[in-house]
Amino acid sequence: MKLAAIGSNCVDFYVNINGGEAFPGGGPVNMAVYTARLGESSSYIGPVGNDKNGxxxxxxxxxxxxDISHVRIEEGNTAVTEVSLENGERIFGDYHEGVMIDYSLSDADIDFIATHDFVVADFWGRAEQYLPILHKRGIKIAFDCANRLNDDICTAVIxxxxxxxxxxxFGDNENLRDQMRKIHxxxxxxxxxxxxEKGSLSYDGSKFIKFGIIPxxxxxxxxxxxxxxxxxxxCGIDKYGNISLAMENGAKTATKTISYFGAW
Incomplete structure (x- = not known):
């Protein structure tokens, strides 16, 4: 499997750890790293500033x-998210977008992305405008709406x-299931x-599948x-071709992640 992760990156600056400590992060960056740690091939495509955080x-x-061959180094500051940690839960503070604000993909970037099996982007990555193009190129597309499912960006990419x-x-309930049916x-x-903590729920157009957590x-x-x-x-859906096993693989990976500081 080859995964191209595109768009947002940032340094997560933990304000209440050791007087302030920086960890690399951002949804697509994190996904590229986790994919590599699972033994698969991954690339990150996005901008960083020409600063220490970059x-x-x-x-x-x-x-x-x-693979960072298509990371673009721009004049300016790398994006920063301020984070505080309270009883193991991360609380997000201010977000400084930096060079992310003007980022766009080049034709060369799109050609490179199209050599992968999957592309993944998120709500903050400014990548939504490129998904119709990548869709036409035949690459499988994943998108993380986070908790902004009803935002115009998420509606447009569906x-x-x-x-x-x-x-x-809110866990599994009929309102959630109805929402998932409408999205499909x-x-x-x-x-x-x-x-x-309530696990995950998937819908493929014909059935719902639930999976809990790995403690x-x-x-x-x-x-x-x-x-x-x-x-x-x-990684699981590519390896097994089975939604239940893919959900289990996702839960296992998440359990490893929450056992240490920072995203990775």
Whole structure:
């Protein structure tokens, strides 16, 4: 499997750890790393600034054996998300977008992405405009709507997405299932709701499948849990061709992630 992760990246700056500590992150970056750690091939395509935080991201991705040949170094600051940690739960503060604000994909980037089996993007990555183009190129597309499912960006990408992920705090209920049916009816392939401690729920147009969690003995930091679930799911669906096994693989990957500080 070859995964192309496109769009958003940032340094997660934990304001209450050691007087302030920076970790590389951002949804697509995280997914590329988790995919590489699962033994598959991954690339990250996106912009970083020509600053110390940009170096942190690039050096860290190289160490994780993620292809960074199409990372663009721009004049300016790398995106930063301020984070505080309270009882193992990450609380997001201010977000400084930096060079992400003007990012776009080149024709060469699109040709490179099309050499992969899957492409994954998220709500914050400014990649939604390219999904119709990539859809025509025949690459399988995954998109993370996070908790912004009803936003115009998520509504616009539905017809081009093979695997649409989103987060919900309310667990499995009929309202959630009805929402997932409507998303699939609008053109999405498999719809996956990530329900935190309540596991996950998928819908493929004919049936719902539930999967719980893999218990973690020591939850340290939930940063990256959803991203690691997505990477695990995509690796699982590619390897097994089975939704239940893909969901289990996602849950296993997420459990590893929440046992340490930072996304990875």
């Amino acid at each position: 170096e942190i991201i690039l050096n860290s991705l190289e160490k994780e054996k993620v 017809p081009y997405v093979d695997y649409l992920f989103f987060s919900s705090d 009816h609008k053109g999405s392939g498999i719809v996956i709701a990530m329900l935190g 973690c003995d020591n939850v340290v930091d939930t940063m990256g849990a959803g991203d690691s679930y997505i990477a695990g799911f995509l």
